[in-house]
Amino acid sequence: MSDIYHIPVLAKESIEGMNLHANASVVDATFGGGGHSSLILESLGSGGRLFAFDQDEDAAGNALKDDRLFFIRHNFRYVKNFLHYYGVNQVDSIFADLGVSSHEFDEADRGFSFRFDAALDMRMNRDAEIDAAKVVNSYDEERLLQVFKMFGEIKNARKLTATLIKARSVAPIKTTTRLKEIASACAPKAIENKYLAQVFQALRIEVNAEMEALREFLLASLDLIKPGGRLVILTYHSLEDRLCKNFMRSGNLEGKIEKDFYGNVQSPFRLINRKVIVPSAEEQKQNSRSRSAKLRIAEKI
Known part of the structure; x- marks a missing residue:
């Protein structure tokens, strides 16, 4: 160890x-x-x-x-x-x-951190069926809204949800970098990193129940x-x-x-x-x- x-x-x-x-x-x-x-x-x-x-x-x-x-x-x-x-x-x-x-944050391919470009995963147990990409791309608007409100305590969760749904209608959101780009557009500039951390936290909590x-x-x-x-x-x-x-x-x-x-x-x-x-x-x-x-x-x- x-x-x-x-x-x-x-x-x-x-x-x-x-x-x-x-x-x-x-x-x-x-x-x-x-x-x-x-x-x-x-x-x-x-x-x-x-x-x-x-x-x-x-x-x-x-x-x-x-x-x-x-x-x-x-x-x-x-x-x-x-x-x-x-x-x-x-x-x-x-x-x-x-x-x-x-370790999980620092392993780029796990998808826990917005510091790295990686597949949108976030599973602590990599045998689990649901990953972050599935949450972002398949949850309906109300369910996605609840994830960001409850688990990220994001104040403009409705705006973020609407922006994500619009983006995924053009192309599936598959990477941490793409999610970061979309979320950054909704983030207050003074607290962008904190906002991104809340977005990733919300998805991680949902993925891992x-x-x-x-x-x-x-x-x-x-x-x-x-x-x-x-x-x-x-x-x-x-x-x-x-x-x-x-x-x-x-x-x-x-x-x-x-x-x-x-x-x-x-x-x-x-x-x-x-x-x-x-x-x-x-x-x-x-x-x-x-x-x-x-x-x-x-x-x-």
């Missing part, structure tokens, strides 16, 4: 947040380059176990040679199914570093974490952060706070950091991926 593949964000804070002991059973839901996983293994003794998930075939090549590591090449939404396959009902800690790895997967994963974690165990999550955009924040506060996806007769909050979690943890200025300087990172930690009661 090479640090060039993926530099772990908030590494020290994430490992400390897991509150590990030598014989702990741990889930790393987003293995990637194995940066966080290698640090988790350093914190475990010979009796510890790490179950690492990643649907990206490139990540499988980074699997560490360690008898305590069980690498599972599947989406973390299936975490409960695969832990049960290994005879595990509960674990001591679940960790997830959400979003796209620096990221929000649906995250919801399933969070609900599964409720059953899987032992009392006293930790849920530790790194988020990178407001949609996933809001969902994780609400879930950790309330124990449900809606963020609905339940109270007992005396007005005490009834939640299956206790927040370890009420104020979100963000990377230092120094870390942000060294690792561009960390600039939008937020770390949230909760303990199962």
